[in-house]
Amino acid sequence: MKKILIVDDEKITLGMSKHILDLDYETFCATSGKDAIRIYKAERPDMILTNLHMPEMSGFELLSTLQHQYAERIPAIFMTASEDEEKEIKGFDAKSVNLVRKPFRADVLADKVEEVFARVKKVKGNRVPTETDPMTGLYNKASSQLEIGDMCQEVKGTLMMIDIDNFKLINDNYSHNMGDKILIRFAEIVRAAVRNNDIAGRMGGDEFIAFCQNVTDEEIIAGKVRFMNEELLKSAREFVGEDLNISFGVSVGAVMAPAEGTDFLTLYRKADKALTAAKQEGKHGYNLYVEDKKDKNGKGVPVSNIEQEMQVLGESSMGKGAYKVPAGEFKTIYRFLTRVGQNYQKENRFIIFTITSKKGAKKLGDAVSKFADSLCASLRNSDVVTLNGKDKVELILLEAEALYCEMVLERVLDSWKKQEISEKFEVTYEVQLIR
Missing domain, CATH: 3.30.70.270 (Reverse transcriptase/Diguanylate cyclase domain)
Structure with missing residues (x-):
């Protein structure tokens, strides 16, 4: 007779689940993740039926811990009362994991258990059992x-x-x-x-x-x-x-x-x-990754009229880092993005960097130019940079939510500090969401 470990901090659900499964399986009950780990070690059940959210250790953490410890696929069913919680098990292991929503009927739970056992049996019968990474529970x-x-x-x-x-x-x-x-x-x-x-x-x-x-x-x-x-x-x-x-x-x-x-x-x-x-x-x-278009002889494949026009409009070489443009083009891009932001609610951000000389420092223009180059090298191809006046560098950061923007600024300033000239100049910045 197959063994099932039932884990739930709610005693009513625990008792009901045990009553449903006792006819066909040998069941063991635990009211916490800690108890479940102890029982699993002693009994080595064939499946775990666990509440997804419990105090101290969730069902998800319980299964991850056991798979880490025993380095094996462990069939499991998560019990949940919310549709939103379903996303937490996505990608865990579709062959050996299932989900049942509370409150559940006896026949629904029994069917879920049989379904998981059938899938695991089929996998084991067709090929060598898949091994998981012991630390993370993912495939190795x-x-x-x-x-x-x-x-x-x-x-x-x-x-x-x-x-x-x-x-x-x-x-x-x-x-x-x-x-x-x-x-x-x-x-x-x-x-x-x-x-x-x-x-x-x-x-x-x-x-x-x-x-x-x-x-x-x-x-x-x-x-x-x-x-x-x-x-x-x-x-x-x-x-x-x-x-x-x-x-x-x-x-x-x-x-x-x-x-x-x-x-x-x-x-x-x-x-x-x-x-x-x-x-x-x-x-x-x-x-x-996109392979260049080639025919069987290694020659370029003829492109359509629209592709030719796109090549004319686009850059001859994208290069690495941000797109550095003259101030006039930068203004056009900014105005376009204000329209895009209104229609599509994208979080594009406008940032102004101001470079000032410290006492005794000269050649501000060189510092501004070098900062702009350092900035471009630290950014994506989709970001846009321009110089504005003698002491300012402006940046449009595309699709940059607050956390990402903060991360980028940290990276940019760290990169700048590695430049010898940075010791003689101070960089400050202002950030504004493009609306």
Whole structure:
């Protein structure tokens, strides 16, 4: 007879669940995550039925802890009373995890249990059981390659290589235990960023991977990257304090299938190249890999009239960093964005940097020019920079919510301080939302 561990701090739900399942399964009850861990060690049940939100340790944290400790797939069903809470289990492991909403009928709970057991049995019968990363509960490197390799041959989607920026500084400044804590939390963030039919894994160290089915819109990729950056920074400040002085976030290299390939290694190499580019472009962002258009002989493919016109209108070489333009063009872009902001509610920000000489310093013009160059190198290709007058540099930061803007400013000023000339000049700034 299969064993089921039921975990709930509400005794009524605990008793009702036990009554429903006792006929077909051997059940064990726990009223907290701590008790559940003790019982799991003694009984090694085949499934856990747990309330999603409990004091001290949530059902999500309980399952993560057990998978970390035992390094195995643990079938589980989360009980929840809210539709909003469903997003917290997305991406955990669609093959072995399910959800039931309170209050539930006896037949509904029984069906959910049978469904999970059937899925796990099918997976074990068809292939070698998938192994998980013991720390995070995500797929490990080998399993990620196996699972994504199968999926990318069958469905379209986007492969994302995800790397935590400046993670080593967390270990160096706050201890490896703190680093592990952040890795575990980041795994939860990755799960929340993908859906339950997507795949997420840890490749090792601070590098993660995800394949998102049917995602072929760059806006969706950008949104996932923003979410991961914001949530990771928020979590880091929660753990180490608001005085966190590390430019912390993630860089992502993305590639779409089948446009750029259908086998894992091809997509992986291209995503890795895109990740390197994202790092070079200033970190805390993403780069989408797109192969140049070539025919079978390696020659350029003829383009349509509209593509030719787009090439004429666009830059001959995008280069790296922000788009530096004359003041007149900057004004036109600003006016356009005020219209965009009114219609689409985008959080674009206007920033003015003022450079002033310290006592005895000369050549303000050189300092302003060097600051502008340093600024451009620290930003994305989509941001816009111009010089205004003798002492000002202006910046338009696109789609920059408050936390991201703060992170960018920190990175910009840190980069400037590395310049020898910065010791003789002071930089101040003002920030305003473009409306």
